[in-house]
Amino acid sequence: xxxxxxxxxxxxxxxxxxxxxxxxxxxxxxxxxxxxxxxxxxxxxxxxxxxxxxxxxxxxxxxxxxxxxxxxxxxxxxxxxxxxxxxxxxxxxxxxxxxxxxxxxxxxxxxxxxxxxxxxxxxxxxxxxxxxxxxxxxxxxxxxxxxxxxxxxxxxxxxxxxxxxxxxxxxxxxxxxxxxxxxxxxxxxxxxxxxxxxxxxxxxxxxxxxxxxxxxxxxxxxxxxxxxxxxxxxxxxxxxxxxxxxxxxxxxxxxxxxxxxxx
Amino acid sequence: xxxxxxxxxxxxxxxxxxxxxxxxxxxxxxxxxxxxxxxxxxxxxxxxxxxxxxxxxxxxxxxxxxxxxxxxxxxxxxxxxxxxxxxxxxxxxxxxxxxxxxxxxxxxxxxxxxxxxxxxxxxxxxxxxxxxxxxxxxxxxxxxxxxxxxxxxxxxxxxxxxxxxxxxxxxxxxxxxxxxxxxxxxxxxxxxxxxxxxxxxxxxxxxxxxxxxxxxxxxxxxxxxxxxxxxxxxxxxxxxxxxxxxxxxxxxxxxxxxxxxxxxx
Numbered sequence: 001x002x003x004x005x006x007x008x009x010x011x012x013x014x015x016x017x018x019x020x021x022x023x024x025x026x027x028x029x030x031x032x033x034x035x036x037x038x039x040x041x042x043x044x045x046x047x048x049x050x051x052x053x054x055x056x057x058x059x060x061x062x063x064x065x066x067x068x069x070x071x072x073x074x075x076x077x078x079x080x081x082x083x084x085x086x087x088x089x090x091x092x093x094x095x096x097x098x099x100x101x102x103x104x105x106x107x108x109x110x111x112x113x114x115x116x117x118x119x120x121x122x123x124x125x126x127x128x129x130x131x132x133x134x135x136x137x138x139x140x141x142x143x144x145x146x147x148x149x150x151x152x153x154x155x156x157x158x159x160x161x162x163x164x165x166x167x168x169x170x171x172x173x174x175x176x177x178x179x180x181x182x183x184x185x186x187x188x189x190x191x192x193x194x195x196x197x198x199x200x201x202x203x204x205x206x207x208x209x210x211x212x213x214x215x216x217x218x219x220x221x222x223x224x225x226x227x228x229x230x231x232x233x234x235x236x237x238x239x240x241x242x243x244x245x246x247x248x249x250x251x252x253x254x255x256x257x258x259x260x261x262x263x
Numbered sequence: 264x265x266x267x268x269x270x271x272x273x274x275x276x277x278x279x280x281x282x283x284x285x286x287x288x289x290x291x292x293x294x295x296x297x298x299x300x301x302x303x304x305x306x307x308x309x310x311x312x313x314x315x316x317x318x319x320x321x322x323x324x325x326x327x328x329x330x331x332x333x334x335x336x337x338x339x340x341x342x343x344x345x346x347x348x349x350x351x352x353x354x355x356x357x358x359x360x361x362x363x364x365x366x367x368x369x370x371x372x373x374x375x376x377x378x379x380x381x382x383x384x385x386x387x388x389x390x391x392x393x394x395x396x397x398x399x400x401x402x403x404x405x406x407x408x409x410x411x412x413x414x415x416x417x418x419x420x421x422x423x424x425x426x427x428x429x430x431x432x433x434x435x436x437x438x439x440x441x442x443x444x445x446x447x448x449x450x451x452x453x454x455x456x457x458x459x460x461x462x463x464x465x466x467x468x469x470x471x472x473x474x475x476x477x478x479x480x481x482x483x484x485x486x487x488x489x490x491x492x493x494x495x496x497x498x499x500x501x502x503x504x505x506x507x508x509x510x511x512x513x514x515x516x517x518x519x520x521x522x523x524x525x526x527x528x
Contacts, residue, residue, distance in 0.1 A: 031441035038444035049454040050316035191315035
């Protein structure tokens with residue numbers, strides 16, 4: 001037990017160090033932050049044009065929270081692909097430890113980055129756009145962490161699939177856009193055709209966004225526990241699927257000597 | 264006779280760059296995201312959003328805007344990768360060392376990537392019409408095609424200019440990524456620029472995508488005057504981009520040769 005916790009802690013530390021090296025503070029301020037704020041602003045102004053203040057609020061909250069999908073899905077998927085190409089993953093698999101432990105904690109740095117981005121988007125941009133946040137809005141911070149974890153589950157699924165298929169950039173960017181389109185980021189999921197709504201509700205973030213919106217506006221608070229439960233359930237499903245896929249990929253890769261073989 | 268031979272040499276270098284870029288595009292699947300997947304997903308988002316808000320009368324705005332966003336993404340991202348790939352393959356130094364013009368080579372590659380990005384406009388228009396049932400009426404098809412040609416030429420030259428600046432940095436991808444939404448925001452591709460704060464609106468006039476959007480919308484409505492005005496401004500911008508790219512390539516080439524600092528960027 002102690003060894004497992006120690007492996008996870010080392011993986012977390014290493015993930016945070018990775019992000020600090022890849023995105024130094026100066027780069028974050030000069031490129032990541034402006035990109036984040038202008039993206040939220042773009043959809044906020046589009047919302048205002050289409051439906052006034054209520055659409056603007058909807059877009060700001062949705063896009064601020066969804067901005068963590070980039071680090072939680074794309075960065076993780078591409079990290080694993082790079083680790084595979086550079087041979088790090090093969091070395092990790094060759095060690096006597098259970099590779100799923102470091103893999104599950106690999107993206108902690110990226111997840112924290114995602115949560116920080118969403119926090120800045122919500123609590124810096126929303127007041128600047130004249131949106132009054134209720135005190136209950138502070139309760140969204142743990143929800144941001146839950147959303148990041150839930151998205152990371154989907155990231156693990158995609159990362160595991162990307163070990164075999166050389167399409168991590170294409171797949172992860174496509175998936176992020178799918179979340180923006182179907183998970184209720186800019187408009188409620190009910191705006192989608194009925195069959196597509198099922199896909200929307202099965203994506204991570206969809207229920208967390210409902211809970212976050214309820215906390216921010218102070219309306220419909222009674223449904224928050226249910227939304228949280230649903231988000232946890234969906235996130236757990238993706239986590240289990242991701243780890244199972246990784247386990248299968250590693251086992252078949254070891255048995256056939258094809259871990260770094262990609263189509 | 265001599266100038267004819269020189270022109271033929273210029274075209275040969277451009278053609279070689281064009282073919283190299285086409286092969287690159289076919290090989291890397293991230294181009295598929297830029298040119299095919301992004302426009303389709305972006306269009307879906309816009310159509311659902313506009314329909315949900317009950318603003319269906321602006322759907323053509325959303326469709327053309329989505330197409331332009333796709334063109335911009337594909338053209339800029341692919342163009343950025345031109346120099347990155349040369350750098351990764353350690354061929355940038357060799358290219359600078361040859362007597363052929365690096366600018367013409369890049370111009371050829373930029374032309375190929377921008378022409379590919381037009382696929383995204385076609386995909387957007389066809390998906391809007393046949394998948395989402397958006398009624399798109401192009402009252403003046405020839406005007407619309409003229410605008411598309413004007414936008415293409417402007418973006419090829421802008422791509423060449425952007426590439427020239429990226430000889431000096433390895434952070435091209437990050438910079439272009441950071442510039443993506445400010446350009447969409449200022450260009451008013453999916454909403455009119457009057458939505459922007461007053462002090463920001465003059466900056467929109469400096470954006471090629473703003474004039475592209477204005478011209479394409481006008482061509483759909485049959486507005487000759489606005490199309491003419493947009494084409495004129497895009498032509499002026501193209502001339503400025505061409506001049507600036509030539510100046511930048513000359514200055515930067517001289518500098519990196521003199522300092523022997525190309526690989527140190």
